[in-house]
Amino acid sequence: MAKQHVMTTINDNAVEFLCDMHQTMLDVLRDELHMMGTKEGCGTGDCGACTINVNGRMACSCLMLGAEAQGKTITTVEGIAQSDKLHTLQRKFIEHAALQCGICTPGMLVAAKTLLDKNKNPTEEEVRYWLAGNLCRCTGYNAIVTAVLDAAKEMRGA
C-alpha cells in the first residue's frame, strides 16, 4: 500500500514521517517515531491513555489518523518537561503519589496541562470533569486531583 508523507511539529521539533493510511497517530508515534510515552489503553477513545495535544486541544491519538497530523502542532508527554527540568505538574504527580502503575500518567499529564493552560484556577469539580476521559484504575483519582490542584496553585504563585 502506498504510504502518505506527513510533515508536522511534535514537541517543538519539525518531524516528517511516512505512514500507512490506516495507521492512527498513536500507531505513528509508537511504531514509526518510536515515541513510546503515549500509551494505548483501549483504542476506542474511552480511556484517555493516548491523550496528546493537537493545536492546543487535547485529543485521543488512537482516534486520529496519522495523515491528519499534516501541518499540526502536537505535544506528547515527552514534550512536557523542559530539558531536564520537570514541569510543575510532573513534580506534583510524583510528590502527591498521583501515579501508582503510571500507565495512565502520560495521558493524565497532557490532559491536566491542557486544562491549566486554559484555566489557571480550576475547582475540584472542574478538574474531575476535565479528567473524566482519563481512566485510572490504581489511585481512585484522589491523589491525581490533589496534584493538579496543587500544581495550579503553585503555578499561580499562590
Added chain:
Amino acid sequence: MSAVVSEKKLKVVGTSPDRPEGVPKVTGQAQYGADWTLPGMLWGKILRSPHAHARIRKIDTSKALKLPGVKAVVTGADFPEQKFEYVGAARVALNFWHITRNVMAKEKALFEGHPVAAVAAASPLIAAEALKLIEVDYEVLPHVIDVEEAMKDNAPLLFEDMIPRGYTPEATKPSNISKRVDFKIGDVDAAFAQADEVIEAHFKTAPVHQGYLETHACLVRTDADGQAECWSSSQGHFAVRNLTAKITGTKVADLRCHAAEIGGGFGGKTVVYVEPVALMLSKKSGHPVKIQMNREEVFKATGPTSGASMTIKIGVMRDGKIVAAEGIFKYQAGAFPGSPVMNGCMCSFAPYDIANVRTTGYDVVCNRPKTVAYRAPGSPISAFAAESALDMAAKKIGMDPIDFRLKNIAKPGTPTVFGTKLAFNGFAETLQALKAHPAYANPPKGKNQGRGVAAGYWFNGGGESSATVSVNEDGTAVVCTGSPDIGGSRATTAQMAAETLGIEYERVRPIIADTNSVGFTQTTGGSRVTFATGMTVINACNKVIEEMCKRAAKIWKIEPENVVWEDGSARPAGKRAGEFPPLSFREIASKRTATGGPITAAASINAEGQAPGFTAQFADVEVDPETGLVKILRYVAAQDVGRAIHPKYCEGQIHGGVVQGIGWALNEEYIYDKNGRMENAGFLDYRMPVASDLPMIEAVIVEVPNPNHPYGVKGVAEANIVPPMAAIANAVQNATGKRINELPLSPPRVLAALDS
C-alpha cells in the same frame, strides 16, 4: 553484630518519599510491556473463537502462511501435551492440562475469545489480514453462561468427563461442578434452633474485570539452541518463566524473563496468555515476536473474577451475639476449574467470633473466560453476601452496625472456620477507628440519603522471595529483588533497606532483577511483597551490616565481635568501646577493595508469620428516586496495615481498592447475548468509575504492627476492596428502604426495586 532496630529511632520507615521510578513514569520513559522492540521483530496476533462453545474439527492455516509477510502460524497442535493433574496447595492448585488449553485451544473452544491460532508477520496490518485467512471448522455446541444454569443436571458440559471433586461418597456423574469444598466449626443446626432471630437471604454478584489500563503485552526472542528471553508485563516474571517454560517445553534455566514496568494488574497479571504464544511463534519464525492484546481481547479472554450465586443464614441473639452462620457459595470458574470459592468460604465470616459456622463452596465451569485473581480474590464476593446479611441482622435487633460488629469481633485466640486460631490484634481497633471518625456521628440526613457500613478480611501473604544488596564505593547501595512493583514496592523495600543500613533513602537504588539475576521470587500478589520481600531485603541488609562490621574490625585491627552497627556506622564496642571514632557506611564502602573486595549479600526466604488484613468502611449515598442513580456522597475507609512503611502509598492503596469496589457495586458487569458473546467488551459499556463520579475517598490508616515482621508490616493492598459492595448496598437500603441483593446496583436495577 546486628542492626539495632528501635521503634523510636525509625528515620525512613513511616515517611513518604518520592517513588524511585517516578521520573521515568512522568516523562514517558518508563518501559511497559508493549514498549519493547528488537531489530527484525515480528508482530504476533491471535485468532479467537467467535463461539462460546464449539468443537474444533479442523484448522487450515495454509492460506495465511502464503500471505507475503507472514512468517509463522501456530495452533494448539504446536504445544506439547500436558499431564492431567492438580498440583500445589488446594487454594491455588494448577492443572497444566487446563493451563495450556487456556493459552491455546486444542479440542474445543470454551468461550468467545478463546485463542485457536496465532500468526507472526512483518507488520500488525499483515498479521491482522493473515488471521482472516485461517479457516477453522467449528461444530457449534450449546453453551452455558450462568452459574446456576451450569450446575443443572441437563446443562451443556464443558468437559464431558469431569467428575466433581470433594463429594462424600464420591460423585460418579460428569458435571460442570469441578469441586465442592466445605468448612465447619461447632454445631450449626443446633445453634440456629436456639437463635432469637434468623436472617436468610440469597445474593448474586456479576463477574468483574480487574480493569488494568495496560493490556497484556510481551516481546520474546529465541535462539536456535533453545535459549529464550522474554520482556513482559506481569505481576511475577518468575511465574511467567515457569509457566511459559512448562507450556512450551523449554528448560527453565534457558528462559530468561524480565519484568517490564507493569501498567496495573490487581491479580489479573498473575498468569500467562501471550508469552507462550509469542515464544512458539518466535521459535518457528526465528525472529523476535511481540504480541499486544487490544482491549476487546482483554475483556473477552482474560480475567475476570467470578460472578456468584450465594445464600447466607445468620442466627443472632437479642443482645447482638451471633451464634450461628452459614454460607453457600457458588462461584463461576469460567472455562476451566479454579475460581476463588475456597477463599470466599474462608474469608466470609473470618472477622467474627462465631462458634458455629458452616460454609460450602462450589467451583463451577461455564462458557466464560477463565477467572483469575482479583484483589483479595474470592473475599469481596462472599463478603457482599455476608456483610449485607449482617446489616440485616443488626437492623433486626436494632443495633448500630459498628457496635454489632464490635460485639462479635474476632480477637487473638478466636477460632476460624478453616481451623486456625486468629493470632493478631487489629480488627477491633479498626472498627473503633472508623467509629471515631468525625463523620460517623453525622450520618447524612437529606432526602433519599443513607449510610451503610461493612467490614472486610483478607489473609495477606508470605512466601518465597529473594534479594541481593550490593554496596558501591560511593556509599550507595543497589537492592535487587524479584518482585515486580505494582504498588510502590521499590520505594518501600528501599525504605526498609535504608532504615536497616542506616543510610539515606536517596542512597538506595532499588531494581527488579530478571529471573537469571536474582533468586526465585513468587508473584507480587496476596499483599505479600512489603512483608515477605521486605523481610528478605532486611535479611540481606543485615548480612551486609555483618560484613561491614568485619571490614571495620579489619581497619581497626580489632576482633569482629567487638564491633556493633548503630545509626549507619560501625562502632567499637565491648572492651574496645570508645577506642576509635565510628566508621560510617560510606567510609567502609570506600575502603572495599583494601578490606576484602566486594560487599554484597543475597538472601532468600520462605516468609511465614504474615498477619491478616482487616478494614471497616462506611458509604454515604443519595439515590435519585426517579432514575435509580446512586451517588456516593462520602466514603470513609479505616484499615489496619500493620505499620505503614510509606503512609501515602498505604492511603493510595486504600483509595484505589475502595474505588474498584465502588465500580463493582454500581456498574461493572459482563453482559452476554443469547449466543454467549460478550456485548460490552470495552471501556464504553464496561463502566469503571471516572473521576467525576467520585468524592475524595477518606482513608484512615490504623497501625497495629505485626510482631512477626521487623518493621511491623501486615499488608495493605487487598482488604480495602472487600467491603464497598455491601457498604453501598446497605447504604441504598438505608436511603430507600429497599434491599437489593444482586450486583451491580445499576440504575435500571435500583429503579425497578424502588418501583416494585
Added chain:
Amino acid sequence: MSEMRYEAPKTVEAAVALLAGASGTLRVLAGGTDLLVQMKSGRVDPTLVVDVKGIPEMTTIAVENGGFRFGAAVPAMTLHEHAAFSKAWPGLTEAAMLIGSYQIKGRASVGGNLCNASPAADSVPALIAAGATATIAGPNGRREVKVEDIATGPGKTSLGKGEIVVSFFLPARPAHSGDAYLRFIPRTEMDIAVVGAGINLTLDASGKCTAARVCIGAVAERALLVPDAAKALVGTTVDAAAIEKMGAACSAAAKPIDDKRGTKVYRTKVCGVMAKRAAAIALNRAKGAN
C-alpha cells in the same frame, strides 16, 4: 483491509466531486471519533476517506439573518467556546458538550454526530428541538432540509450518493426563548445516552408558552419529535401540571428496546423524567436565567 485513499479537500465542491466520483466504501471524516472506532473494529472498511476539516465553511460559526449558521464539522468545544452561540443556544451547546470526554469534544462535530445516525446521539434531539435546518451539498447542488429528516434509522441517513451535510442553520431567537437538553447515563460522563430529551420553548411577555418543540433520543430508531409533548406546554405557563403532562406524552411516544444500556421499562419512564427536568431548565432560561 482495503487500500484506503485519504483526501483533504479545501472546498465543499471538491469534497462532493471526490465522493461522487468514487466507488467503494466512502466516508466523510470530521472529528473521526465514530469513524475510527468503526474502522478499527472492522465494521467499516473504507476505500476513500474525505477529511472535511480543511473546508472553511464547514468549520466556522457565523451570524446569518439574526440566527446562526455553523459548519457541520465544527467541534463541540468550538461551539462551547463561542460566547454568543452558547448564550443563544445553551441547550444545544450542552448537548454537543456531552459527546464523550473533553478529548472527544475537541474533535467530535454535530454534523458527524447526526450523520453517524446513532439513535442515542446527544446533539440530535437538541438540534431538532431547536428547529435547525441543514444545508446539504451534492452533485446536483445544494438543498436545505429539516434536521429531523436526515437520520432515518441506526446508521442510516437520507443523504444521497456524493452528498454531505455542510452546515446547520438556527433561526433568530424570539424574546423569552430557552432550550435545554438532558440525558441519563449511569456514570457522570463517558457513557452513551440511555435516554435523552431536548426541549426548546418560547414564552410571551405574560409567561405563557407560545411555541415548543420536544424531541427525545435513544427511545426509538432515531430521535423522535413528540408533538403531543409540545402541545402539553403550548398555551400554559409551563406549570407543574403542564410539565407532568409533557413528560407523560414523552413516555407514551417512546418506543425503546431492551439492550445492554437499559430496559424498555426503564427508558420509557426515564425519558419522561429527563424531559420534565429539561423543561424546567428551558423554562428558567426563557425567563431570563442562563
